[in-house]
Amino acid sequence: MHDDILVFDFKSLYPSIIRTFNVDPIALQEGVRLPEAEAIPGFRGGQFSRETSILATIVDDLWTAREKAKKQNNTVWSNAIKIIMNSFYGVLGSAGCRFYDTRLASSITMRGHWILAQSKIWFEEKGLDVIYGDTDSIFVSLHGSNFEPKDAVSLEQELNTWWDIKIQREFKLHSRLEIEFESHFSPFLCQRFEAWKKDQRNVTRV
Structure with missing residues (x-):
C-alpha cells in the first residue's frame, strides 16, 4: 500500500519512436549500407538512414490530424487515429507483412524498453522510487522524497527537457x-506479480 503515487x-x-529514430523499411535498407557513425542506431543489427523518411512522415501527418481532432473534442476520431498509428508497429512485427523485418519491430520495442529504463534512472536520481512500469507508463512513489503531488507537472517538464537534450547529444x-x-x-x-504467480502455483485444481 502506497500513500502517494x-x-x-x-x-x-x-x-514517437518511429518519428524520432526514423524506424522505416526503406530507411533500414539504406541505413545498413552506411557507416555506423552516419546512421541512426537500432537494435538486432538494424540501423537507419537519416535522410529517407516515409513511415515517419505518414505518422507525422496522422499525429497532426489527431492533435486537431483532440482540440475539436472529437474523441472518436482521435482514438481512431491513435489506433492506426499504433498499428504500424504490429504490422512491422507480423510475418505476414511484406515489410516484415525483426530489426524494425525490435528497434521499436527495445528502444521503448531503453527509454523507460533511462526514465526510471532519472527519477531515482531525483530521490524517487519507481514501483512499477508497463509498456509506456511509469509509477513513481513520493514516499521518503522531497517532492509533493503538486510537483508532478514540474517533474514532467524537467524530464521532457532532459530527453530533448539527451536525444540531441x-x-x-x-x-x-x-x-x-x-x-x-x-x-x-500494488501487488507484486511474482507473489501472485507463486500463489497461483499453490492453488489446487479440482
Whole structure:
C-alpha cells in the first residue's frame, strides 16, 4: 500500500519512436549500407538512414490530424487515429507483412524498453522510487522524497527537457518523445506479480 503515487505516461510511445529514430523499411535498407557513425542506431543489427523518411512522415501527418481532432473534442476520431498509428508497429512485427523485418519491430520495442529504463534512472536520481512500469507508463512513489503531488507537472517538464537534450547529444536527433503526468493516486495498492504467480502455483485444481 502506497500513500502517494504519480503516474507518468509517454504519449503514443511507439509512434514517437518511429518519428524520432526514423524506424522505416526503406530507411533500414539504406541505413545498413552506411557507416555506423552516419546512421541512426537500432537494435538486432538494424540501423537507419537519416535522410529517407516515409513511415515517419505518414505518422507525422496522422499525429497532426489527431492533435486537431483532440482540440475539436472529437474523441472518436482521435482514438481512431491513435489506433492506426499504433498499428504500424504490429504490422512491422507480423510475418505476414511484406515489410516484415525483426530489426524494425525490435528497434521499436527495445528502444521503448531503453527509454523507460533511462526514465526510471532519472527519477531515482531525483530521490524517487519507481514501483512499477508497463509498456509506456511509469509509477513513481513520493514516499521518503522531497517532492509533493503538486510537483508532478514540474517533474514532467524537467524530464521532457532532459530527453530533448539527451536525444540531441547522443543521436543528433530531434526528440519527439513526450511524457505526460497522468494521475495521482492516494492510496495505491500494488501487488507484486511474482507473489501472485507463486500463489497461483499453490492453488489446487479440482
